[in-house]
Amino acid sequence: MELKEKIIYYLKQVVKIPRASGDEKAISDYLVKFAKEHGYKVTQDDLYNVIIEVPSTIPDYAGPSVVLQGHMDMVYVKEPDSPHIYEEGIDCTVDGDRIYSTQKTSLGADNGVALAYFLTIMDSKEIPHPPLEIIVTTQEEVGLIGAQYLDCSSIKSKYFINLDSESEGEFFTSCAGGVRNYFTVPMGEKHPQKLIPLTIKLQGLKGGHSGTDINLGRGNAIKLLGRVLKEANGDDVMLSSFKAEGKANSISTAAAAIVGVNPSRLCEFKTKIAETANLIKNELQYTDTPNLIIEENKDENAYKYYDNDSKNKLLNALELLPFGVVSKSFSIKGLTETSVNIGSAEENNGEIKFLSSVRSCVASRKYELLGRIDTIARVLGCKSEAFNDYPQWNYNPNSPLRELALRVYEDMFHKKAATASIHGGLECGYFDSKINDVDIISIGCNLYDVHTSKEQASIQSLYNVWDMLLEILKRLAS
Known part of the structure; x- marks a missing residue:
């Protein structure tokens, strides 16, 4: 050979x-x-x-x-x-x-x-x-x-x-250099309610390396699903779960949530979800291929839901948490200086935890961005934990x-x-x-x-x- x-x-x-x-x-x-x-x-x-x-x-x-x-x-x-x-x-x-x-x-x-x-x-x-x-x-x-x-x-x-x-x-x-971050949203207990359960999936995105591909304008499934849910949110829409498998250094390609909707609001909710999905498709038409799927689940008694305060805290966090290129380098043409990626969402023991990767070729900018995430956590009553800080x-x-x-x-x-x-x-x-x-x-x-x-x-x-x-x-x- x-x-x-x-x-x-x-x-x-x-x-x-x-x-x-x-x-x-x-x-x-x-x-x-x-x-x-x-x-x-x-x-x-x-x-x-x-x-x-x-x-x-x-x-x-x-x-x-x-x-x-x-x-x-x-x-x-x-x-x-x-x-x-x-x-x-x-x-x-x-x-x-x-x-x-x-x-x-x-x-x-x-x-x-x-x-x-x-x-x-x-x-x-x-x-x-x-x-x-x-x-x-x-x-x-x-x-x-x-x-x-x-x-x-x-x-x-x-x-x-x-x-x-x-x-x-x-x-x-x-x-x-870079540092990983866990952003944890306390959600509390779930309770049964008589609602129509829906599974909302946002998938089909290209993803990529959170360092080398972060500047390509691709969508992040976690952020986009949060946006879709926020646009259609209301007191008669409850959240049962929010999950996205992935890695800190991979741009999220798929995320899924289970929500419960009051029957009187169902048609309006689906319409608003579809409208937001179309807006996202138009925004990303040159860089990515988002695909929204809505599935109506059969067993209404199989699901429990977080309360409205917890749901709203989660959606606010997803809206505020940064993603993508934060700044470009002025010393090296074309180089991304500072960025952040949300790679996964894990639900466990009454919490939803987001794993992120913060990167910068300027150490002080890395810590400034990490501090921004810490501030979001304090304001919302969440927890921010940094680890694996490398030079x-x-x-x-x-x-x-x-x-x-x-x-x-x-x-x-x-x-x-x-x-x-x-x-x-x-x-x-x-x-x-x-x-x-x-x-x-x-x-x-x-x-x-x-x-x-x-x-x-x-x-x-x-x-x-x-x-x-x-x-x-x-x-x-x-």
Whole structure:
């Protein structure tokens, strides 16, 4: 099997292993076993982070070593009608230049491609490279937790290549920092009432990565459903539930609520819901595809409802909570400086809890936005809790590794690569603070619609970045 065939083979092996954030033991053990079987020294910490030492393949080599780094977890999402069972892993198919899931789920090429590269390198003794320290972290997608926890005292390398970018020919040299937030609305108990129960669903949205796609003007199902319900609200409309499965770093694609409506108000309520849905469709006609569904439930006695005060508090919170781009950068053209995404809504024990991700490349703006959310919570009598606060990665004006990568790309593909900052979070910020005088770049192949059920990877781009990576390693070793 040729090297490039091995990359696809190992990518398929990786995505077959369930590895959502917080469930990395199986993939971590797979990496450890693979490394040991191939004779490499490997360490695994109690958060399942892995460091693998791969000696140079160049006889009598005495030059610098290099870190190759990625994360093993993925954002697992699927369409509401997907038959996929998470525990069975993901099957993928190759169709022309694209590889994607066969069952309407995310693929996990973010960051499975990096793992496939690492496994291919470890499986070959023919690739010329310096000594490598391969770092594979956990829980990256839920706040870079593995990188925060990892002990880097054993790392000797001063060159560091992160392989978690998603655009070939665009080398990231800085990134935003971020913080997660739980916004909790106390709802109290539910009580039975004689109402007509309806299920209101807002779905069909494109979603996307809450960092890299937040500037595309797409809708957020949680915010939009809140708006629909607020427009049709009244004392004779009661709320039974509000839920949206999702992740902090994925723009919400589907949300559902169960409401009870007084029979005399039913026709007016449905009309108002439909009118608001049409307004939203018109507003998003160039960027998204919202679809509103109203289903009349049969058993009137099966549902209980929150009181009006609690319902109104929830709808006010959904109206006030920010979503989307808050500010653009004036120092880097086209860069989103600060944003926030509401990724999920969970109902439990008389509370409805919203999970959000706040991002900014300016730390003070991140905390200012978080403070705004805290103020909304205080005013409404809700609770705001911040966690998983991670740092931004600042630009290094003196980076020999960056300059080498730019030369390699131009030499190989006869066009210039670009350097950029990314609004998404990268683990580079933690490693920059933990490893003294380290020189870091982030590269990757073309991925599309990451963190959604439409996620795809370009095979040709995957091969291009592989060739570029090997050439960078070769030149660093020369």
